Amino acid sequence: MVPHLVTALTGPISELEQRVLESVPAIERWFRLEWMEHTPPFYSSVDLRNAGFKVAPIDTNLFPGGWNNLTPEMLPLAVQAAMAAIEKICPEARNLLLIPENHTRNPYYLMNVAQLQLIFQSAGLNVRIGSINPDITQNTEVRLPNGESLLLEPVNRSQYRLELKGFDPCTILLNNDLSAGPPGILEDLHEQFLLPPIHAGWSVRRKTIHFKAYEEVAKRFGKMLGIDPWLINPLFESAQQVDFAQGQGIEALQDSVTAVLAKVRRKYKEYGIAEKPFAVIKADNGTYGMGVMTVQDASELDSINRRTKNKMSVVKDGQQTSDFIVQEGVLTIENIGGATAEPVVYMMDRYVVGGFYRTHASKGADENLNAPGATFLPLAFEPEHVLDAQGHPTAHIPNRFYMYGVIGRLAMLAASYELEKTDPNAEVYA
Amino acid sequence: MVPHLVTALTGPISELEQRVLESVPAIERWFRLEWMEHTPPFYSSVDLRNAGFKVAPIDTNLFPGGWNNLTPEMLPLAVQAAMAAIEKICPEARNLLLIPENHTRNPYYLMNVAQLQLIFQSAGLNVRIGSINPDITQNTEVRLPNGESLLLEPVNRSQYRLELKGFDPCTILLNNDLSAGPPGILEDLHEQFLLPPIHAGWSVRRKTIHFKAYEEVAKRFGKMLGIDPWLINPLFESAQQVDFAQGQGIEALQDSVTAVLAKVRRKYKEYGIAEKPFAVIKADNGTYGMGVMTVQDASELDSINRRTKNKMSVVKDGQQTSDFIVQEGVLTIENIGGATAEPVVYMMDRYVVGGFYRTHASKGADENLNAPGATFLPLAFEPEHVLDAQGHPTAHIPNRFYMYGVIGRLAMLAASYELEKTDPNAEVYA
Numbered sequence: 001m002v003p004h005l006v007t008a009l010t011g012p013i014s015e016l017e018q019r020v021l022e023s024v025p026a027i028e029r030w031f032r033l034e035w036m037e038h039t040p041p042f043y044s045s046v047d048l049r050n051a052g053f054k055v056a057p058i059d060t061n062l063f064p065g066g067w068n069n070l071t072p073e074m075l076p077l078a079v080q081a082a083m084a085a086i087e088k089i090c091p092e093a094r095n096l097l098l099i100p101e102n103h104t105r106n107p108y109y110l111m112n113v114a115q116l117q118l119i120f121q122s123a124g125l126n127v128r129i130g131s132i133n134p135d136i137t138q139n140t141e142v143r144l145p146n147g148e149s150l151l152l153e154p155v156n157r158s159q160y161r162l163e164l165k166g167f168d169p170c171t172i173l174l175n176n177d178l179s180a181g182p183p184g185i186l187e188d189l190h191e192q193f194l195l196p197p198i199h200a201g202w203s204v205r206r207k208t209i210h211f212k213a214y215e216e217v218a219k220r221f222g223k224m225l226g227i228d229p230w231l232i233n234p235l236f237e238s239a240q241q242v243d244f245a246q247g248q249g250i251e252a253l254q255d256s257v258t259a260v261l262a263k264v265r266r267k268y269k270e271y272g273i274a275e276k277p278f279a280v281i282k283a284d285n286g287t288y289g290m291g292v293m294t295v296q297d298a299s300e301l302d303s304i305n306r307r308t309k310n311k312m313s314v315v316k317d318g319q320q321t322s323d324f325i326v327q328e329g330v331l332t333i334e335n336i337g338g339a340t341a342e343p344v345v346y347m348m349d350r351y352v353v354g355g356f357y358r359t360h361a362s363k364g365a366d367e368n369l370n371a372p373g374a375t376f377l378p379l380a381f382e383p384e385h386v387l388d389a390q391g392h393p394t395a396h397i398p399n400r401f402y403m404y405g406v407i408g409r410l411a412m413l414a415a416s417y418e419l420e421k422t423d424p425n426a427e428v429y430a
Numbered sequence: 431m432v433p434h435l436v437t438a439l440t441g442p443i444s445e446l447e448q449r450v451l452e453s454v455p456a457i458e459r460w461f462r463l464e465w466m467e468h469t470p471p472f473y474s475s476v477d478l479r480n481a482g483f484k485v486a487p488i489d490t491n492l493f494p495g496g497w498n499n500l501t502p503e504m505l506p507l508a509v510q511a512a513m514a515a516i517e518k519i520c521p522e523a524r525n526l527l528l529i530p531e532n533h534t535r536n537p538y539y540l541m542n543v544a545q546l547q548l549i550f551q552s553a554g555l556n557v558r559i560g561s562i563n564p565d566i567t568q569n570t571e572v573r574l575p576n577g578e579s580l581l582l583e584p585v586n587r588s589q590y591r592l593e594l595k596g597f598d599p600c601t602i603l604l605n606n607d608l609s610a611g612p613p614g615i616l617e618d619l620h621e622q623f624l625l626p627p628i629h630a631g632w633s634v635r636r637k638t639i640h641f642k643a644y645e646e647v648a649k650r651f652g653k654m655l656g657i658d659p660w661l662i663n664p665l666f667e668s669a670q671q672v673d674f675a676q677g678q679g680i681e682a683l684q685d686s687v688t689a690v691l692a693k694v695r696r697k698y699k700e701y702g703i704a705e706k707p708f709a710v711i712k713a714d715n716g717t718y719g720m721g722v723m724t725v726q727d728a729s730e731l732d733s734i735n736r737r738t739k740n741k742m743s744v745v746k747d748g749q750q751t752s753d754f755i756v757q758e759g760v761l762t763i764e765n766i767g768g769a770t771a772e773p774v775v776y777m778m779d780r781y782v783v784g785g786f787y788r789t790h791a792s793k794g795a796d797e798n799l800n801a802p803g804a805t806f807l808p809l810a811f812e813p814e815h816v817l818d819a820q821g822h823p824t825a826h827i828p829n830r831f832y833m834y835g836v837i838g839r840l841a842m843l844a845a846s847y848e849l850e851k852t853d854p855n856a857e858v859y860a
Contacts, residue, residue: 028513029524032522035521080511
């Protein structure tokens, strides 16, 4: 089930969406059975693009920020899902240590941290914020834009445990994607639950592994629903050992671009789609929308300027990158007040608990919206899905957020396959 | 966690409420640990009374009607909780058969059935309504007040299974409290999940057993929180083999009334409460507000008129009754627009998913509100618990619905103790 949120969609319901909407019980049962075999990530958010003829995830985040962008009506859903997650993993938990990103000067990011603290407090845990930023050497109170404040405390590492002064947590929740690699302070914490596990961080994750897993999920889901998996799956190729600065490996990258575009062109022809195919090149370990460029032809890589070279060589936390995913570009038909928009779906445990639109007024339908200048538009509950004075529903409006909730969960399921595959301790259970 | 709903409470926060509000993590953890040992009822609703100095459950319903009285914002919470319940009990479930009460001429009750159908459909099940009313011999479409309609189908019983024509359910959800005893058609269904179990029906349940279990729960909870359990527990005595019509057993009933009033008087004195104690006599197996009378003194039972005698002899579905619970009367300080009000808390699995006020304009603070003329006022989300344009909470308003959610869950937990005690198959697991 997915809450009924208002989308910006006003066009007719596509064949794909219709198929999804009429198959709710089968889809929900399919997910139920999948979750009997696989463990959902503790929490996640998924960026989607809806091209009308196709809907696909383009990024899956296992350390979601932006919880502050959900509407207040979503909070009880998030809390209820958090309760379910905690009950499953660590029912005896009393104290939760929340470890945020180190860029503590972004007040909106800190609003997100405060929102997470509220969610887990409401779920019944004592929650304190422990910073692993080496600059935070003493308790630091940060003022938030809404006038409230957040207390960041430096973490102490004993031989086996992570603690704050006077606070011994049984569970540690990471909201830090570990792009720079897991700091020693987080390793070998065998006495405490670390959520998500270290190998969910971007020092281990690769987009190619995620989308390979997603391809498998899309095939199985497509078979169950009787649809071509391409309608929900962005095609991709990988390109490794590319050095933009030195101009090395560019031909291999171009070959990947050409291969992806050729496949997409065939699919467009099959479906009679008149749009021009494009590909998105992304750092295989990139996040925060960094290390991303869009091309319509491999030849565009013959002459790239210094700025693009630099952009494509370094990702979050200054990490160098040489491996890339070349992904089918998926147009977005969503547009809000003249700004191009893409939905972001938020999940806690296996549950969709909310979402918002990322919008960008100066980007086109074929561009990366996760860029400076993006704004966030919370998705409200469908107001017409409302009861009259006697408590009776007044109208049946199709839940157009439902499909987004399905695609979001398919990407989450792919992340669960991916984490099984990359689990360094997997052999223990094999 | 309990959703933040608007209560009618405007007075100062009592000492008890303050204690509860400042102990959220401890309370939630306590419930988490209880649910590791005990299985929550599939769904439930609890009627509460808040006297200011004390808050207590007065009735726990394991076949809750009135789901149509919840606000639409509550629906996703109910669905998410339903998903969690289904996953735990019967994850492979595909088809759910919903069996309503037989009084199919009450359009508001049928709205409740339609709402339950919507909740479980959204949770991913095919849901059809099977009537066990002998008058329903063919498919019957009933028009609902909102213009929609509900299809009631006659159930077929094969040797081991209950089915509809062309619909073989793996799970059967009862919304019929079986006051008249479980019909043969529901017995020995060993191949299908029957939720809740037959012994949760009023042919087996006794209020005295429930409130004995609640007393135990209240003691344990009170110890954890450091409060006198009386502040959340209505005292009671039982009286058996009372025949109002023949005037037999009345002295024993009067002794119970006197004993309860004496205990309450002592407690009122201890706490300096100036109110006049009263007791409520209820049929031990009664529901729907039937078989209930209020007394301030045992002598009132010396001369009771024929109407009261009749009222106290017969409960729902025409069942004769001779066993009674004499319960401490709990005043309600809640008042909405001049009407006396009491909150009703709705739960699915272990989660509070909503609530409403039962109000009655012509009843006093010491009277039974579950009587003809009662109206229902949905509880909305606290509107001031709202985010501003940047998604930041604008104010912190204490969640005064929280305490009701706690008391509701304590009564649900008592029901879970009760069902363990009355389970006819309990020895199988012992």
